[in-house]
Amino acid sequence: MTPPPPGPRLLRRSLSASLSLALVAAGAAATVVLAGAPPAQAAAVPAPSPVGISGRGATVPFKEQEAEYAATNGSLIGPDRLYGSLPSEASGRQAVTLDAAGEYVEFTLTAPANAMTFRYSLPDNAAGTGRDASLDLRINGSSLKSVPVTSKYGWFYGGYPFNNNPGDTNPHHFYDETRTMFGSTLAAGTKVRLQVTSTAASPSFTIDLADFEQVGAPVGKPAGALDVVGDFGADPTGASDSTAKIQAAVDAGRTQGKEVYIPQGTFKVQDHIVVDKVTLRGAGPWYSVLTGRHPTDRAKAVGVYGKYAAQGGSSNVTLKDFAIIGDIRERVDDDQVNAIGGAMSNSVVDNVWMQHTKCGAWMDGPMDNFTIRNSRILDQTADGVNFHYGVTNSTVTNTFVRNTGDDGLAMWAENVPNVKNKFTFNTVILPILANNIVTYGGKDITISDNVMSDTITNGGGLHIANRYPGVNSGQGTAVSGTHTAARNTLIRTGNNDFNWRFGVGAIWFSGLNEPISNATINITDSEILDSSYAAIHLIEGASNGLHFDNIKIDGAGTYALQIQAPGTASFNKVVATHIAQSNPIHNCVGSGFQITQGTGNSGWYANPPACTGVWPAPVWTNGGVPGSGGPTNPTDPTDPTDPTDPPEETGNLAQGRPVTESGHADVYGAANAVDGNANSYWESVNNAFPQSVTVDLGAAKAVKRLVLKLPPSAAWATRTQTIGVTGSTDNSAYGSLKAAAGYTFAPSSGNTATVTLTGTPVRYLRLTFTANSGWPAGQLSEVEAYTS
Numbered sequence: 001m002t003p004p005p006p007g008p009r010l011l012r013r014s015l016s017a018s019l020s021l022a023l024v025a026a027g028a029a030a031t032v033v034l035a036g037a038p039p040a041q042a043a044a045v046p047a048p049s050p051v052g053i054s055g056r057g058a059t060v061p062f063k064e065q066e067a068e069y070a071a072t073n074g075s076l077i078g079p080d081r082l083y084g085s086l087p088s089e090a091s092g093r094q095a096v097t098l099d100a101a102g103e104y105v106e107f108t109l110t111a112p113a114n115a116m117t118f119r120y121s122l123p124d125n126a127a128g129t130g131r132d133a134s135l136d137l138r139i140n141g142s143s144l145k146s147v148p149v150t151s152k153y154g155w156f157y158g159g160y161p162f163n164n165n166p167g168d169t170n171p172h173h174f175y176d177e178t179r180t181m182f183g184s185t186l187a188a189g190t191k192v193r194l195q196v197t198s199t200a201a202s203p204s205f206t207i208d209l210a211d212f213e214q215v216g217a218p219v220g221k222p223a224g225a226l227d228v229v230g231d232f233g234a235d236p237t238g239a240s241d242s243t244a245k246i247q248a249a250v251d252a253g254r255t256q257g258k259e260v261y262i263p264q265g266t267f268k269v270q271d272h273i274v275v276d277k278v279t280l281r282g283a284g285p286w287y288s289v290l291t292g293r294h295p296t297d298r299a300k301a302v303g304v305y306g307k308y309a310a311q312g313g314s315s316n317v318t319l320k321d322f323a324i325i326g327d328i329r330e331r332v333d334d335d336q337v338n339a340i341g342g343a344m345s346n347s348v349v350d351n352v353w354m355q356h357t358k359c360g361a362w363m364d365g366p367m368d369n370f371t372i373r374n375s376r377i378l379d380q381t382a383d384g385v386n387f388h389y390g391v392t393n394s395t396v397t398n399t400f401v402r403n404t405g406d407d408g409l410a411m412w413a414e415n416v417p418n419v420k421n422k423f424t425f426n427t428v429i430l431p432i433l434a435n436n437i438v439t440y441g442g443k444d445i446t447i448s449d450n451v452m453s454d455t456i457t458n459g460g461g462l463h464i465a466n467r468y469p470g471v472n473s474g475q476g477t478a479v480s481g482t483h484t485a486a487r488n489t490l491i492r493t494g495n496n497d498f499n500w501r502f503g504v505g506a507i508w509f510s511g512l513n514e515p516i517s518n519a520t521i522n523i524t525d526s527e528i529l530d531s532s533y534a535a536i537h538l539i540e541g542a543s544n545g546l547h548f549d550n551i552k553i554d555g556a557g558t559y560a561l562q563i564q565a566p567g568t569a570s571f572n573k574v575v576a577t578h579i580a581q582s583n584p585i586h587n588c589v590g591s592g593f594q595i596t597q598g599t600g601n602s603g604w605y606a607n608p609p610a611c612t613g614v615w616p617a618p619v620w621t622n623g624g625v626p627g628s629g630g631p632t633n634p635t636d637p638t639d640p641t642d643p644t645d646p647p648e649e650t651g652n653l654a655q656g657r658p659v660t661e662s663g664h665a666d667v668y669g670a671a672n673a674v675d676g677n678a679n680s681y682w683e684s685v686n687n688a689f690p691q692s693v694t695v696d697l698g699a700a701k702a703v704k705r706l707v708l709k710l711p712p713s714a715a716w717a718t719r720t721q722t723i724g725v726t727g728s729t730d731n732s733a734y735g736s737l738k739a740a741a742g743y744t745f746a747p748s749s750g751n752t753a754t755v756t757l758t759g760t761p762v763r764y765l766r767l768t769f770t771a772n773s774g775w776p777a778g779q780l781s782e783v784e785a786y787t788s
Contacts, residue, residue, distance in 0.1 A: 044066070044068030044069055044076055044092075044094050045078075045079050045094065047066075047079065047092035047093070047094065047492070047530075048491055048529065048530070049064065049066070049091075049092070050091075050427055050429055050451045050452075050453035050454070050489075050491050051064040051427065051451075052064070053451055053489055055449070055487070056425075056449055056450065056451050056487065056488070056489050057425060057426060057427035057449070057450060057451030057489070058398045058399055058400045058425060058426055058427040058451075059398060059425070060211075060400050060427070061213045061214070061215075062113075062117070062211035062212055062213035063109075063110050063111050063113070063211070063212050063213070064209055064210070064211050064212075065107045065110075065209060065210050065211075065212070066091060066092055066094070066208070066209045067095055067096040067105045067207040067208055067209055067210070068092065068094040068095060068096055070096070070105050070106055070107045070108075070210075071105070071106040071107075071108075072096050072098075072103075072104060072105045072106065073102075073103050073104060074096040074097055074098040074099075074103045074104070074105060074207075075096065075097045075098075075099070076094065076095075076096055077090075077094065077095050077096070077097050077206065078090060078092075078093045078094035078095060079092070079093040079094050079620070080093055081093050081492070081495070081532050081620060082496075083172070083456060083457040083495065083496065084170065084171065084172060086121060086174055086206060088456060089121075089172070089173070089174050089175055089430060089432060089456055090175070090206075090208045090209075091119070091208055091209050091429060091430060091453075091454060092454070092492075093454065093492065095121075095206050095207060095208045096206065096207050097204055097205070097206045097207075098194075098195075098196045098204065098205045098206070098207065099196075099199065099203060099204040099205075100196065100199065101196050101197060101198055101199060102195070102196065103195070103196050104138075104193045104194060104195035104196070105193070105194050105207045106191055106192065106193040106194075107191070107192045107193075107210050107212070108189060108190070108191055108192075109186055109187070109188050109189060109190045109191075109192060109212055110188060110212075111188050111212070111214070112185050112186065112187055112188055112214055113182070113185070113186055113212035113213055113214055114181060114182050114183075114184060114185045114186065114213075114214055114215055115179065115180065115181040115182060115212070115213050115214075115215045115286065116179065116180060116182070116192065116210050116211065116212050116213070117177055117178070117179040117210070117211040117213075118177065118178065118179075118194065118207065118208075118209065118210040118211070119175055119176070119177045119207075119208040119209050119210075119402075119403070120135075120149055120175065120176065120177070120178070120205060120206060120207050120208060121151070121154065121174040121175045121176070121205075121206040121208070122149060122150065122151040122154075122202045122204070122205060122206075123151065123202065123203060123204060124151050124154070124155035124166055124171075125151070125166075126166060127166075128155065128157070128163075128164040128165050128166045129152065129164065130150055130151040130152030130153070130154070130155065130329070131150070131151050131152075131201060131202055132148065132149075132150045132152070132201065133148075133149050133150070133201035133202035133205070134146040134147060134148050134149060134197075134201070135147050135149055135194045135195065135196065135197075135205060136193075136194070136195045136196070136197045137180065137192070137193070137194060138191075138192075138193040138194075138195055139182070139186065139190060139191070139192060139193075140190060140191050141191070141193075144182065144183075145180070146197075147178065147180050147194075148178070149176075149178060149202075149205065150176065150178075151176070151202075152329055153176045153328075153329055153356055153379055154173050154174050154175060154176050155171060155173060155174065156171070156172055156173045156330075156331070156381075156405075157169065157170055157171055157172075158170055161331045161332070161333055162330075162331055163330070164329065164330055172432060172456075172457075173381075173405060173432045174206075175206075175208060175403060175430075176379055176403075177355070177378050177379055177402075177403065179286075181215065181286065185214065192210070192212070194207055194210075215284070215286045216284065218263075218264055218283035218284055218287045219281075219282070219283045219284050219287075219321055220283070221261040221263065222259050222261060222281070224258055224259070225258060225259040225260065225261040225281075226249050226252055226253050226256070226258050226259070226260050226261065227249075227261050227263060228242070228245060228246050228249045228260060228261065228262050228263070228267070229263050229265065230263075231249065231252075232245045232246070232248050232249040232252075233245050234246050234249070234262075234265075234267055235265075235267065235268070236263065236264065236265020236266065236267060237265065237266070238265070238266040238267060238268045238291065238292075239268070240268065241268050241269075241270055241292070242267045242268055242269060243268075243269050243270050243271050243273070243292075246262075246267065246269065246273055246290075247273055247274065250273055250274070250275055250278055250280060253278040253279070253280070254275075254276055254277050254278040259278075259279040259280075259281060260278060260279065260280045260281070261281060261282070261283075262280065262281070262282040262283070262288040262290070262322050263282075263283055263288065264283050264287040264288060265287075265288065265289070266289045266291060267288075267289065267290050267291070267292075268291065268292040269290045269291065269292045269302040269303075270292050270293060270294040270295070270300060270301070270302070271294060271300045271301070271302075271303075272300075272303045272304070272305040272336070272341075272342075273290075273303070273304045273305070274305055274306070274307060274314075274342075275304055275305070275306060275314060275317045275319070275344075276306065276307055276314035276315065276316075276317065277314070277315060277316045277317070278316075278317060278318075279317075279318040279319075279320070280304065280317075280318070280319050280320070280322075281318070281319075281320040281321050281322065282320070282321045282322025282323075283321065283322075284321050284322070284351075285321065285322055285323040285351060285352065285353035285376070286323070286353075288321065288322040288323065289322070289323045289324075289325055290302050290304070290322065290323065290324050290325070291324075291325045291326065291327065292326075292327065293326065293327040293328070293337075298332075298335070299332070299334070299335040299336070299337065300337075301326055301327065301328060301335075301337040301357070302324055302326050302327075302339075302357070303324070303326075303336070303337065303338055303339055303340065303341055303357065304319055304324065304339070304340055305336070305340070305341045305342035306341070306342035306343045306344035306347070306367075307342055307343065308342050308343060308364065309342075309343040309364060309365055309366055309367065309389075309390075313342070313343035313344070313345060313366075313367055314342060314343060314344045314345070314347070315344065315345040315346045315347065316345075316346050316347065317344045317347035317348075318347065318348050318350065319340070319347075319348070319349045319350070319352055320348075320349075320350040320351055320352070321350070321351050321352075322352060322353075323352070323353035323354075323355070324339040324340070324352065324353070324354050324355075324357065325353070325354075325355045325356055326339065326355070326356040326357035326358075327356060328356055328357050328358050328381055329381075330381065331358065331381040331382055331405060332358075333382070335358065336362075337357060337358045338357050338358050338359040338360070338361065338362045339352075339354035339355075339357040339359070339360050339361060339377075340352070340354065340360065340361040340362075340363075340372075341359075341361065341362050341363065341364070342363070342364065343363065343364060343365055343366070343367040344363070344367060344370050345367045345368045345369055345370060346368070346369045346370075347369075347370050347371070348370075348371045348372075348373070349361065349371065349372040349373070349375060350371075350373050350374055350375070351373075351374045351375060352372075352375045352376075353375070353376045353378075354375065354376065354377045354378070354380075355376075355377075355378040355379050355380075356379055356380075357380060357381075358380065358381050358382050359380055359382045359383045359384065359385070359386060360375075360377035360380055360383070360384045360385055360401070360404075361377075361384075361385045361386075362382075362383065362385075362386045362388060363385075363386065363387055363388060363391055363394075364388050364389050365387070365388065365389045365390035365391040365392070365416060365418075366389070366390035366391075366392070366416055367390070367391055367392070367394070368391075368392045368393050368394070369392075369393045369394060370391065370394040370395075371394065371395045371396075371397070372385060372395070372396045372397070372399055373395070373396075373397045373398050373399065374398050374399070375399045375400075376399070376400045376401075377399065377400070377401045377402075377404070378401075378402050378403055379402075379403045380403070380404045380405050380406075381405040382404070382405045382406045383404060383405075383406045383407045383408070383409075383410050384401040384404040384407070384408045384409055384410075384428070384431075385399075385401075385408075385409050385410065386407065386410040386411070386412055387410070387411040387412070387418055387421055388411075388412045388414060389412070389413075389414050389415065389416050390413070390415075390416030390417060390418065391411070391418050391421060392417075392418065392419045392420060392421065393419070393420045393421070394421050394422075395421065395422045395423070395424065396409055396422075396423050396424075396426060397422070397423075397424045397425050397426065398424075398425045398426065399426045399427075400426070400427050401426060401427065401428045401429065402428075402429040402430055403429075403430050403432065404430075404431045404432065405431075405432050405433060406431065406432075406433050406434050407431060407433075407434045407435050407436075407437075407438050407459070408428035408429075408431045408435070408436045408437060408452075409423050409426060409428055409436070409437045409438075410435070410437075410438050410439070410440070411423075411438070411439040411440065411441075411442050411445065412440040412441070412468060412470075412471075413439075413440060413441035413442045413470070413471055413477035413478075414440075414441075414468065414469055414470030414471065414477070415470035415475055415477060416470075416475070416477065417441075417442070417443055417475070417476045417477050418439070418441065418442040418443070418445070418477070419442070419443045419444060419481075420443070420444045420445075421439075421442065421445055421446070422445070422446040422447075422448075423437055423446070423447045423448075423450060424446065424447075424448050424449050424450065425449045425450065426450045426451075427450070427451045428450065428451070428452050428453075429452075429453050429454055430453070430454045430456065431455060431456065431459065432456050432457075433456065433457060433458055433459070434458050434459035435455065435459035435460055435461065435462070435463040436452035436453070436455060436459075436460075436461045436462065436490075436493060437450060437452055437461070437462050437463070438459070438462070438463040438464070438465065439463075439464055439465070439479070439483070440465055440466075440467050440468045440471050441465075441466060441468075441470075441471035441472075441477040441478050441479055442477075442479060442480075442483075443476075443479075443480045443481040444480075444481035444482055444483070445464075445481075445483045445484070446483075446484045446485075446486075447462065447483075447484070447485045447488065448484060448485060448486040448487055448488065449486070449487045449488065450488050450489075451488070451489045451490075451491070452488065452489070452490045452491070452493055453490070453491040453492055453493060454491070454492050454493070455492070455493045455494055455495045455504075455506075455532070456495060457495050457496070457497065458495070458497050458504070459495065459504060460493055460494045460495070460504045460505050460506050460507060460508045460537065461490035461493025461494060461506045461507060461528075462485060462488065462490065462493075462506070462507045462508075463507075463508055463509075463510070464479060464483060464485075464509050464516070464521060464543075465479070465508075465509060465510035465511070465512065465516075466478050466479055466510065466511050466512060466513045466514050466515070466516055466541065467510050467512045467513060467540075468513075471513050472513055472514055473514060473518065478513070478514060478516070478518065479516045479518070479519045479521075480518045480519050481519060481520075482519070482520045482521075482522065483519055483520070483521045483522070484522050484524075485507075485521070485522065485523045485524070485526070486522070486523075486524045486525050486526070487524070487525045487526060488526040488527075489526065489527045489529065490506045490507065490526070490527065490528045490529060490531070491529045491530060492529070492530050492531070492532060493506040493528075493531060493532065494506040494508070494531050494532045494533045494534065494535075494537070494557075495532050495533065496532070496533065496618075501615065502533075502562075502615040503532065503533020503534055503537075503557065503558055503562070503615070503618060504533060504534075504537060505531070505533060505534035505535060505536055505537025505562055506528045506531040506532075506533075506534070506535050506536070506537075506556075507523065507528060507535065507536050507537070508536070508537035508538070508539065509521075509537070509538050509539075509543035509546065509567070510538075510539055510540040510541065510543070510565075511540055511541025511542045511543050511565065512540040512541055512698065512699055513541070514541060514730075515541045515542035515543070515544065515566075515729070515730050516541070516542065516543040516544055516545065516567075517542070517544050517545070519544075519545050520545045520547065521543075521545055521546050521547065522547045522549070523546070523547065523548045523549070523551065524547075524548075524549045524550055524551075525549070525550045525551075526550075526551055526552075527551075527552045527553075527554065528551065528552070528553045528554075528556075529552075529554050529555055530554070530555040530620070530621075531553075531555060531556045531557060532557050532618060532620065533556070533557045533558045533559075533562070533618050534556055534557075534558050534559045534560070534561065534562035534586075535553045535556045535559070535560050535561070535576065535579075535604075536548070536553075536560065536561050536562070537561075537562045537563075537564070538562070538563050538564060538565045538566075538567050538593065539562075539564040539565050539699065539700075540564075540565055540698075540699035540700065540763075541565055541699065541700065541729065541730070541763060542565055542566040542567050542592075542700075542729050542730065543565060543567040543569075544567050544568045545568065546567060546568065546569035546570070547569070547570045547572075548569065548570065548571045548572070548574050549570075549571075549572045549573060549574075549598075550572070550573045550574075551571075551573070551574045551575070552575055553574070553575065553576035553577070553579070553603070553604060554576075554577050554578055555577075555578045555579075555621065556576070556578070556579045556580060556584075557580050557618025557619055557620050558580055558581055558586070558615070558616055558618050559579065559580075559581050559583075559584055559585060559586045559610075560576040560579050560584040560585065560603065560604035561584065561585045561586070561587070561604060561609075562586050563585065563586065563587035563588075563589055563593045563609070564588070564589070564700065564761070565589060565592075565593075565699070565700045565729070565761070566589050566592030566593055566700065566729050566761075567592075567593050567594070568593075568594045568596070569593070569594070569595060569596070570595075570596040570597075570598060571595065571596070571597055571598060571601050571604075571605075572597075572598030572599060572600060572601070573598070573599065573600035573601065574600075574601050574604055575600070575601070575602050575603055575604075576602070576603035576604035577603055578621070579603065579604070580616070580618060580619040581610065581616060583606045583609060583610040584603065584604045584605070584606055585604070585605065585606050585609035585610065586609060586610045586611065586612070587609035587610070587611060588611040588613070588702050588759065588761060589700065589760075589761045590611075590760075592729065592761070613702070613759075613787075613788075651786075652676075652784040652785060652786065653697050653701055653703065653785040653786065653787070654674050654695045654697065654765070654783050654784055654785040655674055655675075655676050655784070656674060656675070656676070657674055657695050657696055657697055657698060658695070658696040659671060659673060659674050659693060659694065659695050659696070660693075660694045660696075661682065661684070661691075661692065661693050661694070662684060662685070662690075662691045662692045662693075663684060663685040663688070663691065664682060664683060664684060664685065665683045665684065665685055665686055665777060666683070668681060668682055668683035669682060670682045670693050672781065673693055673695075673780045673781065673782060673783050674695060674782070674783065675782075676782070677781075677782075678709050678710075678711060678712055678781045678782050679711050679712075679713075679781065680711075680781060681710065681711055681779060681780060681781035682778075682779070682780050682781070683775075683777050683778070683779050684769060684777045684778040684779070685777065686775075686776050686777045687776045687777070688777075689769065689770050689771060689776075689778075690768050690769060690770045691768070691769045691777065691778040692766055692767060692768045692769065692778075693766070693767050693778070693780060693783065694731075694764055694765065694766040694767075695764070695765045695766075695783060695785070696731070696763065696764055697762070697763050697764070697765060697785065698763065699763055700729050700761035700762060700763045701761060701762065701763070701785070701787060702759040702760070702761045702787050703727075703737075703757055703759065703761075703762065703765065703785045703786065703787060704756065704757050704758070704759040704786065704787055704788060705754060705755070705756055705757065705785075705786045705788065706725065706754065706755040706757065706765075706767075706783060706784065706785055706786075707752060707753075707754055707755075707782070707783075707784040707786070708723070708743065708745075708752065708753045708754075708755065708767075708780060708782070708783055708784075709745075709750075709751060709752050709780070709781045709782040709783075709784070710745045710751040710752075710779060710780070710781050711751065711781050712747070712750050712751050713747075716745070716747065716751055716774075717747070717774060718744065718745065718746040718747065718748075718774070719744075719745055719772060719773045719774025719775070719779075720742045720743065720744045720745070720771075720772075720773045720774075721742070721743055721745065721769055721771065721772045721773075721778065721779070722740055722741065722742050722743075722769065722770045722771035722772075723740065723741070723743055723755070723767055723768065723769055723770075723778075724736070724738065724739060724740035724741075724767075724768045724770070725737040725738035725755060725757065725765070725766070725767055725768075726766045726768065727760065727762030727763075727764060727765055727766065728762055728763065728764040728766070729761070729762060729763050729764070730763075730764075731763075731764045734764075734766060735760075737757050737758070737760060737762070737765075738755055738756075738757055740768070740770060742771075743755070751781075759787070765783075765785060767780070767783060
């Protein structure tokens with residue numbers, strides 16, 4: 001397919017408690033039940049499963065069993081939530097490692113099944129290209145088959161967007177999944193064992209879980225449909241490239257008004273199949289598989305795409321009952337190597353299995369009325385789904401998402417509004433980076449009836465934010481209208497962001513680009529369980545119009561509320577238990593965060609709140625077994641960075657930040673005051689006091705000390721400048737941080753002066769100059785801002 005014109009493209013981050021074993025939420029029946037554990041299992045810690053919660057999340061066709069509760073002679077690993085550890089990326093943060101011939105994990109079927117998917121990890125090889133091995137699949141003690149496993153799709157290193165070089169730092173994305181059919185239906189009670197026969201190809205095999213299901217018979221060709229094999233000669237063995245032949249079938253289906261059928265087989269596809277006004281359906285995702293990648297042009301790979309919006313977009317497309325299983329082993333954000341992409345209006349994706357592509361579905365609008373339903377999205381290098389750039393009235397529902405390399409389900413209103421989109425009844429587990437579910441901007445968004453679990457790093461479970469490029473009220477893309485997040489269950493969500501050096505909450509809000517101020521955000525009838533850090537979190541800018549009603553918080557590794565930015569919120573029937581810190585609120589913005597309390601609240605409010613300036617190590621109790629979750633070395637491993645990440649809370653917060661001024665003389669602009677070079681300087685318009693410089697710190701920061709500098713040269717004679725300091729969270733209303741006073745700059749002291757502040761959080765820092773004994777203008781070579 002012709003590459004899209006230059007423009008929007010994928011870019012990304014550069015971002016507890018004892019637990020009730022069963023819960024019923026008032027107003028919505030939702031039950032979390034521990035997975036059953038056979039008597040001869042590893043000594044695992046009980047942890048609630050995100051699969052099979054009544055009334056919440058995706059209705060899945062499989063029964064899931066965790067390896068740590070199965071019969072095994074292997075070694076239990078975990079529980080551990082520390083980013084970079086092998087168990088931290090396992091479901092429930094526990095798994096079983098097999099590292100000798102004869103070691104096994106054995107599951108007992110709880111229902112008839114003829115197929116299984118299992119999640120596992122092998123070590124990388126020295127070259128970073130991955131290793132291939134196999135496990136013996138045994139049924140009631142007898143060997144059925146050898147199942148291939150690989151580490152080719154795991155193990156990323158370094159900083160964002162990562163690489164495959166084991167010599168780099170920060171290894172992560174350890175796990176992969178494979179599937180196999182048994183050849184017959186096995187009865188409930190059957191023993192299904194994964195056993196190591198040799199460690200020659202891999203020194204160890206770590207098993208996380210297995211999903212067992214009864215796969216139905218293949219779906220036959222609909223009457224009158226075109227057959228990609230029988231009518232167009234596509235190769236179901238995968239030996240030859242079928243791209244052109246399937247494309248010809250799709251084009252004929254459009255012009256003739258007929259469905260196009262993909263029969264049983266594995267079809268090599270090395271570029272996009274472009275669809276428009278056509279139905280493309282298979283025999284079922286276990287039977288009809290599109291796979292492949294161009295042998296020389298690695299930017300081309302299997303994918304089913306609508307036409308790009310700039311080319312007119314596609315419409316009236318149905319994709320149904322097949323799998324797209326790619327061969328993407330790296331993350332290159334410019335490459336359009338997603339399972340599904342382009343623009344598709346009035347279209348449906350139904351029962352499609354998406355695995356080993358970059359994104360499951362990255363949809364670039366403008367486009368309208370698009371639905372993904374009843375699907376599985378597994379093992380991606382980036383997002384599961386992203387509604388990007390003007391996607392409206394579109395939905396992801398009843399879809400199971402696990403092991404994405406970035407946000408599980410995302411909406412990003414970059415430059416063009418996203419309006420009235422919905423994420424409902426989905427289960428989103430183990431995003432290796434960022435959030436389970438997020439909307440960056442958007443109007444009238446619904447995120448309801450979902451289950452989110454096991455966030456790994458740089459994100460939380462549910463995120464609503466004015467963040468990322470192109471999200472602002474000027475273009476109508478900021479958070480606005482009514483956002484509804486109802487009847488969601490969050491389990492072990494939130495994590496430690498190693499750039500920020502503090503935890504990200506299970507549900508969190510950000511006004512980084514601008515405050516959230518034109519929206520009503522209703523969070524209702526939901527459970528926040530066993531959060532790794534805080535349950536509810538505000539940071540950056542301000543977040544207003546928040547309403548929490550009928551919320552159960554059971555377990556938080558640090559606080560119930562972590563308030564790092566101003567805002568307004570109402571709380572009604574919010575009940576918190578098992579909060580690690582004795583004071584359940586951390587709030588250093590004081591009255592900048594306004595709480596309105598209704599009735600039925602308990603366990604989360606304190607006055608005064610904590611404001612320690614020190615972030616406590618989390619305490620994770622993993623369903624009742626206490627344990628400290630704090631990293632032993634908070635700077636190792638480091639986490640991915642990119643230019644969109646906020647600066648760390650340490651160091652000079654002003655350096656390199658955007659700066660404005662009242663005016664300047666000659667070439668002495670205000671950028672010189674934040675360039676890190678004490679020999680360059682800002683000089684205001686002469687003979688025109690008052691004059692000012694304003695620095696945008698990017699987010700509200702509790703600045704406690706300013707260091708002001710003039711060039712250190714002795715040629716700059718001693719002078720006293722009268723300077724006042726004010727601050728703002730929104731660049732509109734400014735308050736005094738330090739009354740105007742005289743500060744002396746003398747060569748004998750390096751021409752520096754220090755201003756102490758109280759630590760009131762502000763995003764915008766303004767210095768106003770009203771006098772200078774050495775020159776009739778404000779002068780400043782550096783303003784440095786510190787939180788200590």
